[in-house]
Amino acid sequence: MQELMTAGGRPGYSTNEGTVINAVRRYGPVSRADVAKLTGLTPPTVTNITGKFLDMGLISKYRIGESSGGRRPLLLKINSGLSQLIIVNVRSEKMMGYVIDPGLCVHYEESENIKGLKEDEVLALLLDMIGRCRQAATVPVPAIGVVVRGPVRPEGIVVFALNIGWKNLPLKCIIEEKFQLPAFIENDAKALSNGEYYYGSVKDAGSMILLKVSHGIGAGIMFNGRLYRGINNSAGEVGHTTIDIGGPVCRCGNYGCLEALASEDALVEAVVKAVKEGQVSLIPSLAGGDVEQVTADIIYAAADAGDALALQSLSRVARYLGIGIANLVNTFNPELIVISGSIAKVSHHIADTLKQTVRDRAFESCSSVAEIRFSTASTANTLKGVADMLFAEITEPVWLSPR
Numbered sequence: 315m316q317e318l319m320t321a322g323g324r325p326g327y328s329t330n331e332g333t334v335i336n337a338v339r340r341y342g343p344v345s346r347a348d349v350a351k352l353t354g355l356t357p358p359t360v361t362n363i364t365g366k367f368l369d370m371g372l373i374s375k376y377r378i379g380e381s382s383g384g385r386r387p388l389l390l391k392i393n394s395g396l397s398q399l400i401i402v403n404v405r406s407e408k409m410m411g412y413v414i415d416p417g418l419c420v421h422y423e424e425s426e427n428i429k430g431l432k433e434d435e436v437l438a439l440l441l442d443m444i445g446r447c448r449q450a451a452t453v454p455v456p457a458i459g460v461v462v463r464g465p466v467r468p469e470g471i472v473v474f475a476l477n478i479g480w481k482n483l484p485l486k487c488i489i490e491e492k493f494q495l496p497a498f499i500e501n502d503a504k505a506l507s508n509g510e511y512y513y514g515s516v517k518d519a520g521s522m523i524l525l526k527v528s529h530g531i532g533a534g535i536m537f538n539g540r541l542y543r544g545i546n547n548s549a550g551e552v553g554h555t556t557i558d559i560g561g562p563v564c565r566c567g568n569y570g571c572l573e574a575l576a577s578e579d580a581l582v583e584a585v586v587k588a589v590k591e592g593q594v595s596l597i598p599s600l601a602g603g604d605v606e607q608v609t610a611d612i613i614y615a616a617a618d619a620g621d622a623l624a625l626q627s628l629s630r631v632a633r634y635l636g637i638g639i640a641n642l643v644n645t646f647n648p649e650l651i652v653i654s655g656s657i658a659k660v661s662h663h664i665a666d667t668l669k670q671t672v673r674d675r676a677f678e679s680c681s682s683v684a685e686i687r688f689s690t691a692s693t694a695n696t697l698k699g700v701a702d703m704l705f706a707e708i709t710e711p712v713w714l715s716p717r
């Protein structure tokens with residue numbers, strides 16, 4: 315079973331059974347006819363597989379659905395009571411732990427502040443949190459999922475999580491050794507992209523690029539419901555593409571990266587610098603008179619109050635994001651761009667400039683078909699996205715059965 319989780323990177327969708335159970339889990343309550351349409355399998359194959367799963371108790375009959383002319387269809391849904399996953403989301407300043415079932419209902423959650431902690435303290439806290447979540451689970455736990463910032467190698471090594479100082483940390487091995495359960499380590503923007511695609515407002519888009527803009531900038535690239543991962547799972551590091559060769563130094567060591575110009579941390583840095591240089595603004599008083607305490611949320615509050623420095627700074631961020639998105643639009647010609655992460659809270663201040671910059675900078679043939687949307691549900695959709703990926707990995711029915 316261990317091989318199932320790791321062999322060749324991401325198996326999961328290789329069997330018809332896995333495909334059917336994932337379709338019922340994602341789209342249920344769903345009719346057999348719709349499962350056939352969604353999966354491209356023939357109706358008899360779907361009937362066979364769902365019949366077997368009904369007998370095994372992996373899925374259940376939900377109710378009789380509405381008829382579209384013929385016989386009223388039987389709707390199927392996943393049986394949520396057979397397994398629960400442990401998910402931990404290691405964010406920049408907070409770590410959140412969850413116990414979640416295949417219907418994506420959360421049974422337990424907790425959070426810890428990790429701001430200012432050292433890398434080994436964050437790891438110890440993570441392991442403790444997983445232990446508590448495991449105790450809180452009420453049915454067998456087939457696997458553990460952890461979401462981190464920054465790139466993750468296919469073998470579950472966190473290459474660098476700049477916010478907490480992890481570098482080349484073999485997190486998957488550490489967790490599997492301690493808990494004797496398969497562990498799955500995922501990048502935050504990829505998890506969020508999957509969640510936004512299947513559980514956010516997207517669903518029907520053939521191609522989507524999600525840009526997560528918060529402390530840093532990451533992206534997820536989805537084509538036909540599949541995340542593009544690249545040769546070693548590093549695709550999507552859009553935050554570290556160069557936007558200005560003479561720009562400020564980035565945390566990655568390069569100069570003028572999109573992240574160094576348009577992330578929330580870059581926004582805070584630019585505002586603090588302007589205040590120190592004497593620019594008049596509401597921001598220092600909103601930060602209790604201490605300019606070192608300025609946060610992105612304080613700048614957003616100042617912008618809502620009409621503060622000129624906050625508005626100018628957000629307009630600059632919007633222009634840089636627009637340039638970054640124009641590059642993506644020209645490169646991938648996607649149907650949809652979703653901007654998520656905490657910057658989505660101020661879409662009312664940045665959307666117009668950002669969209670205009672994309673129109674000005676990208677090819678008309680690309681920008682005219684690329685819809686740009688904002689989504690503020692990043693925490694919820696990151697959890698749903700990673701839980702979905704993890705359940706999809708575990709397509710072998712035995713994983714969903716009590717052991």
Ligand SMILES: [Zn+2]
Binds near residue numbers: 555564566567568
């Ligand atoms: Zn960089």
